[in-house]
Amino acid sequence: MIELKDVTKVFNSGRPNEFAALRGITMSIEPLKVTAIEGPSGSGKTSLLSIVGCMSRPTSGRVWLDGREITSLPERFLTGIRRKTFGFVFQQFHLIKGITAIENVMLASYPTGESRPGIRKRALDILGMLGIREKAESKSQWLSGGEAQRVAIARALVNDPEILIADEPTAHLDTRLSEEFMQIFMRLKEDGRTIIISSHDPIVVNSGIVDSVRIIRDGVLA
Amino acid sequence: MFTGHRERNILEFTLSSLLRRRGKHLALVVIYTALVFLLASVMFFAGSIREEASIVLRSSPEIILQKMIAGRQDLVPMRYAEVAEKIRGVQRVSPRLWGYYYSPATKSNYTLMVPDNFSYGDGHIVIGNGIARVMSAAKGDRISLLSPEGDPLTFIIAEVMDSRSELISSDLMLVSEGDFRELFDMPEGYVTDLALSVKNEKELSTIARKLSELLPGTRPVLRDEILRTYDAVFNWRAGLMITLLGASVFAFAIFAWDRASGLSAEERREIGILKAVGWETSDIILMKFWEGAVISLSSFLMGMVFAYLHVYFTSGALFWPVLKGWSVLYPEFRLLPHVDLYSIFTLFFLTVVPYTLITIIPSWRTATMDPDEVMRA
Amino acid sequence: MILNPAIIALAVSAFIITLMLAYASFFGLRIIRHWDITSGSELQLRLERSTYLISVILSNVLVFQLASLFLFIFTADRMHTLFVGAMCAAGTLKVNAFGYPVLAFKAANFLLAFVWLVINSADLRASDYPYTKIKYSLLLVLAPLVALESAMLGLYVSGLSPDVITSCCGTLFSEGKQGVGSGLASFDPHASLAVFIGLVCMACALGAYAYLKGRGHVAYSVVSLAVLVSGIVAMISCISPYVYELPTHHCPFCVLQAEYGYTGYVFYLTLLIGTGSGLGAGALGMLRPAESLSTVLPAVLRGLVAWSAVMFAANAGITLYLVGSSNLVM
Numbered sequence: 041m042i043e044l045k046d047v048t049k050v051f052n053s054g055r056p057n058e059f060a061a062l063r064g065i066t067m068s069i070e071p072l073k074v075t076a077i078e079g080p081s082g083s084g085k086t087s088l089l090s091i092v093g094c095m096s097r098p099t100s101g102r103v104w105l106d107g108r109e110i111t112s113l114p115e116r117f118l119t120g121i122r123r124k125t126f127g128f129v130f131q132q133f134h135l136i137k138g139i140t141a142i143e144n145v146m147l148a149s150y151p152t153g154e155s156r157p158g159i160r161k162r163a164l165d166i167l168g169m170l171g172i173r174e175k176a177e178s179k180s181q182w183l184s185g186g187e188a189q190r191v192a193i194a195r196a197l198v199n200d201p202e203i204l205i206a207d208e209p210t211a212h213l214d215t216r217l218s219e220e221f222m223q224i225f226m227r228l229k230e231d232g233r234t235i236i237i238s239s240h241d242p243i244v245v246n247s248g249i250v251d252s253v254r255i256i257r258d259g260v261l262a
Numbered sequence: 263m264f265t266g267h268r269e270r271n272i273l274e275f276t277l278s279s280l281l282r283r284r285g286k287h288l289a290l291v292v293i294y295t296a297l298v299f300l301l302a303s304v305m306f307f308a309g310s311i312r313e314e315a316s317i318v319l320r321s322s323p324e325i326i327l328q329k330m331i332a333g334r335q336d337l338v339p340m341r342y343a344e345v346a347e348k349i350r351g352v353q354r355v356s357p358r359l360w361g362y363y364y365s366p367a368t369k370s371n372y373t374l375m376v377p378d379n380f381s382y383g384d385g386h387i388v389i390g391n392g393i394a395r396v397m398s399a400a401k402g403d404r405i406s407l408l409s410p411e412g413d414p415l416t417f418i419i420a421e422v423m424d425s426r427s428e429l430i431s432s433d434l435m436l437v438s439e440g441d442f443r444e445l446f447d448m449p450e451g452y453v454t455d456l457a458l459s460v461k462n463e464k465e466l467s468t469i470a471r472k473l474s475e476l477l478p479g480t481r482p483v484l485r486d487e488i489l490r491t492y493d494a495v496f497n498w499r500a501g502l503m504i505t506l507l508g509a510s511v512f513a514f515a516i517f518a519w520d521r522a523s524g525l526s527a528e529e530r531r532e533i534g535i536l537k538a539v540g541w542e543t544s545d546i547i548l549m550k551f552w553e554g555a556v557i558s559l560s561s562f563l564m565g566m567v568f569a570y571l572h573v574y575f576t577s578g579a580l581f582w583p584v585l586k587g588w589s590v591l592y593p594e595f596r597l598l599p600h601v602d603l604y605s606i607f608t609l610f611f612l613t614v615v616p617y618t619l620i621t622i623i624p625s626w627r628t629a630t631m632d633p634d635e636v637m638r639a
Numbered sequence: 640m641i642l643n644p645a646i647i648a649l650a651v652s653a654f655i656i657t658l659m660l661a662y663a664s665f666f667g668l669r670i671i672r673h674w675d676i677t678s679g680s681e682l683q684l685r686l687e688r689s690t691y692l693i694s695v696i697l698s699n700v701l702v703f704q705l706a707s708l709f710l711f712i713f714t715a716d717r718m719h720t721l722f723v724g725a726m727c728a729a730g731t732l733k734v735n736a737f738g739y740p741v742l743a744f745k746a747a748n749f750l751l752a753f754v755w756l757v758i759n760s761a762d763l764r765a766s767d768y769p770y771t772k773i774k775y776s777l778l779l780v781l782a783p784l785v786a787l788e789s790a791m792l793g794l795y796v797s798g799l800s801p802d803v804i805t806s807c808c809g810t811l812f813s814e815g816k817q818g819v820g821s822g823l824a825s826f827d828p829h830a831s832l833a834v835f836i837g838l839v840c841m842a843c844a845l846g847a848y849a850y851l852k853g854r855g856h857v858a859y860s861v862v863s864l865a866v867l868v869s870g871i872v873a874m875i876s877c878i879s880p881y882v883y884e885l886p887t888h889h890c891p892f893c894v895l896q897a898e899y900g901y902t903g904y905v906f907y908l909t910l911l912i913g914t915g916s917g918l919g920a921g922a923l924g925m926l927r928p929a930e931s932l933s934t935v936l937p938a939v940l941r942g943l944v945a946w947s948a949v950m951f952a953a954n955a956g957i958t959l960y961l962v963g964s965s966n967l968v969m
């Protein structure tokens with residue numbers, strides 16, 4: 041359960057180009073549900089997700105994660121919580137070129153202090169579950185769009201997070217891949233994960249798996 | 263709990279990244295290696311010349327007595343030897359005849375000496391192999407030397423000394439006492455200087471004081487003083503070289519700084535991804551530390567090995583004009599290896615330490631990138 | 640002034656270190672003035688990021704202080720031939736008034752950096768960073784000291800001119816002469832050794848108490864400082880003659896040379912690290928106990944005390960071995 045109270049995010053504060061990307065956001069996100077955040081480009085979706093996902097701290101306001109106040113935690117601790125709790129899937133997948141698919145999945149676990157063989161085994165299992173185990177040793181730049189998408193999802197899952205965050209995951213995908221993506225997320229929801237997706241894509245927002253839709257505009261929740 | 267896995271995982275990832283981008287790091291490694299090579303060459307070279315000189319000096323007499331007139335060195339009357347011999351603690355006094363001979367033909371200076379017992383007799387000469395090479399002369403050939411008045415004196419080469427490693431004997435010529443006096447028109451009863459051997463090192467300064475009391479106008483030169491002067495000169499020369507190379511160290515520092523701060527878009531994207539998927543600032547700093555360590559250590563080792571080869575197989579060919587400089591005769595002897603912990607330690611401080619310090623701030627800047635930056639690309 | 644590669648290296652790197660600490664102090668000052676962990680303002684985020692830089696700089700200072708301490712002694716030893724009467728590092732350092740102070744400052748700054756990093760690592764374990772202000776105040780003490788050390792290094796080096804008559808370890812540390820060095824050398828060797836070993840035993844006992852009871856860290860740090868001092872005194876008055884097997888040779892530096900199997904490095908390293916950990920434990924014990932650290936601090940303190948006591952015990956073991964295996968009878 042994530043709760044936000046009066047969260048604001050101000051960029052370049054005190055300078056002429058000061059900009060409030062989020063203003064007075066108060067909301068809560070239910071566990072084990074799929075929440076979609078819908079809004080046009082520049083409305084503050086990414087800023088909101090990054091605060092919810094412990095990637096950045098709000099300029100003011102408070103955030104609770106399972107009852108724990110995380111707003112004043114320094115980056116060092118926030119990152120620890122983020123690694124354990126959240127998995128991220130980005131708009132352009134953001135795989136590292138030149139290394140294999142499995143290495144791309146594993147590297148999210150390197151700083152946890154677990155040994156490589158353990159990480160590797162888990163990464164292989166996840167790739168197997170997503171049906172691309174045989175692509176494990178392919179260089180990431182040779183993967184097809186659908187495969188790259190699965191590798192990116194596998195990377196988000198490798199630390200076994202409770203919550204998955206996807207920022208406009210289908211923005212660059214054709215209809216077939218977008219639907220496939222929602223299929224996978226459906227399964228992850230059924231596995232008992234909380235999912236937060238930002239999008240303005242009807243395939244996402246109108247798909248059956250979304251439990252609630254929040255609309256954001258100019259940094260304010262509608 | 264500390265298991266070391268985090269460190270190892272990040273090290274392994276860093277290694278694979280380095281290999282993946284080896285083309286990009288190549289320029290840095292090459293320049294870094296070249297710098298270590300240059301500095302190491304200077305130090306190894308100076309070190310072995312110093313060592314060489316001190317080996318030669320170790321067998322030289324404890325005290326050399328010179329006569330001074332108006333602050334210039336003059337010939338020593340033989341009777342001084344008798345006075346010196348009577349001082350307690352002096353074991354033996356040997357008068358020495360030696361000097362420099364300038365050869366207009368080869369435009370170089372040779373050291374001409376009369377050895378204690380010259381077995382070949384008048385009209386013969388023994389020369390060092392450096393001279394033999396320059397004059398392209400061999401045993402049995404005749405060479406003539408000019409007296410100060412310009413009269414030629416002809417010698418038969420009785421022997422060519424083989425000097426594999428000695429700095430000194432390469433430009434040496436040995437002749438008989440009679441020939442020496444004739445060539446330089448030197449009066450009987452006078453010698454160049456006196457060599458005193460002293461048994462007990464602790465009495466050296468007492469003896470030196472007595473000598474100047476009994477024979478005013480003389481200057482006793484202690485072997486330690488010569489060693490000291492050599493040390494000072496070689497240290498100074500090496501220091502001078504390092505200072506001259508300081509410009510290149512500085513240029514390297516700027517290059518390294520520039521390299522570390524100017525990330526390519528691709529690298530920046532990668533670090534952004536790492537931060538976004540859960541790497542923390544200190545994980546990236548650790549990665550950058552490993553990166554610097556790998557680059558430093560490999561450049562350092564390569565530079566040292568190349569410098570070793572340079573000094574010991576080509577005898578420091580690149581430095582002949584600068585570090586030695588006083589004769590054209592030397593280029594063929596092989597320097598003895600002289601590398602010690604101290605020079606390596608010093609080199610490390612001259613190269614790796616500045617590199618590490620210089621790259622701290624740029625890698626911190628990289629590491630503190632916003633983790634959500636890639637989401638906004 | 641002597642132009643020698645090692646001197647250039649020492650001077651240049653001291654200069655860079657001083658600059659970096661000045662840079663770190665600039666951030667430190669801003670942290671002291673504006674730190675507010677509860678704020679999410681951009682200023683606070685920037686300050687938090689600068690703490691990473693300062694930690695890295697301080698870790699480098701620590702390693703640098705230690706390495707340059709030994710390079711400095713090494714260089715002094717190599718340069719003794721340039722000075723009449725100097726027979727090893729002891730004589731070279733005596734050439735002008737700044738040699739020994741540089742050495743003392745290097746050791747002291749090493750210990751301070753050590754304490755700083757101990758406080759830092761404890762501080763970073765709690766999410767409210769309880770020691771932040773103390774830490775950066777200490778940084779503002781350390782930075783000028785390092786600058787002073789660099790300045791003295793500069794003065795020492797520029798005041799070196801070959802051929803100045805100096806004392807060497809034979810006279811500087813030999814009995815019956817004036818001066819601190821010979822004062823130390825004239826201590827009764829066995830008494831000074833006994834004091835040293837006694838203090839190490841005391842440190843171990845106190846360490847065991849602190850380890851088990853979680854109290855007495857400040858007392859432990861006082862004893863560990865005493866161990867350091869008595870260790871150096873024992874080295875000069877007792878251990879070194881046994882190592883060199885010469886009753887009149889009281890040099891604390893020659894033992895660093897290869898002839899003696901580099902045992903000097905082990906001796907001084909264990910002593911310095913033991914003292915650093917002891918002082919670190921004392922500093923943490925002295926600080927106001929932070930609520931947020933209550934679960935981790937006892938373990939940190941236990942680790943420090945145990946590590947320190949082990950270092951001291953190892954040091955005492957080496958010392959007794961060196962004295963015991965010597966052919967010298969005093």
Ligand SMILES: Nc1ncnc2c1ncn2[C@@H]1O[C@H](COP(=O)(O)OP(=O)(O)O)[C@@H](O)[C@H]1O
Pocket residue numbers: 051052059060061079080081082083084085086087088638
């Ligand atoms: N680092 C930044 N500095 C300044 N402005 C920013 C920064 N990041 C985002 N913004 C601004 O904040 C607003 C919201 O951005 P974002 O959260 O990325 O919106 P969305 O994801 O909905 O497109 C945009 O107008 C963007 O220009």
Ligand SMILES: [Mg+2]
Pocket residue numbers: 085086087207208637638
């Ligand atoms: Mg966005």
